[in-house]
Amino acid sequence: MTDPWSVFGDDPQSAGERFEVLRRKLVFYFEARRCDDPEELAHVTLEILMRKHGEHVEVQDLMRYSYGVARNVHYEHLRKKRAEMKYVSQQEHRPHAGAADEGAAARKERRLRCLEECVAGLSPQDRSLLTDYFKGRGRGRQESRRRIAEQLNISREALTRRIFHLKRRLKNCIDKCLEKAEAAGAVTV
């Protein structure tokens, strides 16, 4: 039987990287399709891919093939959901409004603390870049961003990408911070 991982490449390191890239794309796809659990559906898609490869199903174009599998997974998911929704709408227990609010408020507080921690962990240049990027409103903000791009000697698009990466770094940091807090029992989800 063929090694299922080899569908992503013969070299283990690059195979792992390709796997991760494909996984994120699939998550995005299922999110765009308004799926409740995009991570799970992406996982299912990748499992099917690897299984097919292991069963010697020829995969000439991995990405095209992955899209086909993902579409099928999505259709299957929608079908199940429609069936479940009929059942869930009859059986669903609404959580107590007060309890939900308390949970949400605590989560928000925790997120804010993690955000502060993560922003403090940025370099002074990155911190000031974010501060300058988000200040102002409307036309003034656009003008300010154009000036920032000029100062950094990069295009407006490159600046947007730089900000995007900074924000993603912050997001990952916040997620890790929240996981730690949950593991420590500070937050009940």
Added chain:
Amino acid sequence: MKEEQLLGRYLLEDLSDEERERVEESYLADDDLYMKLLVAEDELIAAYVEGELSRRDRAKFEQAYLTNPHRLRKVESTRELLEFFAEKPPRPAPRPGFLRSLLQGLRGGEPRAVYALAGLILVVLCGLLSWALVERQRMRGELEMARERLRRAESELQHQTTAQTPPPAPTGGGDAPPTASGVESSPTPPPPNAGGERETREQKYPRRTVPDGSAAGGRAVASVLTFTLPRPGVRTRGGSGRAAEPLVIPRRVALVRLPVKVAANEYTAYKVSLQKLGGPVVLAQTVSKAQAGASGERVNVELPASLLTNGDYILKVMGEDEILALHQVTVVRQNPPRR
């Protein structure tokens, strides 16, 4: 449709099924397109949070994002982030340094910058002037000290010279023959502890004694050697004014002094010259006033011993246009300076 626009419409679920599937297939296969899609989504969410979407797009956005928990979480994260940075006070622009702001002001022709530069130059000039004045004062002080030391040495020498000067030869009213020696022995040191004075250098460092009339030039006081020439009025005609004895200058002598007797207060200034016979003038100086001494007025001719080599010299002392003294002297160097 431009790529950016297409991605935006895809995110707002504003494409046909066929267009949507084409976009999805594209970004699954193309990493760069996928990255552009992520950035476009980030910008779209920020635009929604900041209220910059049109009414139509806002409605579509809310339908696509606020009904999905994962997408809703993205919206909430972005809102938190924007609120966090919006609360921070604007970062003050770093103040440029003094010189940079001055240069910028000068380039811009600002009067303040010009005044600042003028002020700076003035301060620097004042500093230099103060330094120059202080330096000048200091050097003046050092000069005064050096002069004071010289005066003391001279007065000591004078005192010793006076004590050793031989009695004047009997005069016949006119020219007097030069003394046999033509040389005054160097002043002998004062009696020990005379008047409580301190020990002189001669007492401390005794040298060989030379009796009067000797051609050896007498004792040296420090490194100054004094020779006394005949009285004024001695004129040579055809070289007959040659001193009987040569001026012997020992090796260690640095300064040679030749006091020339002149009539009292006859002139306010005297021109002195010393010329090697048949050679160049080695000394030409103006002495402002004759020095009073026990034996009359003298013009002190002083010159470094290094100027004198073995040979004959003519020493001339003039007052305005009158020759007051003319001597021919023979110089003998015990260890002549190297030339």
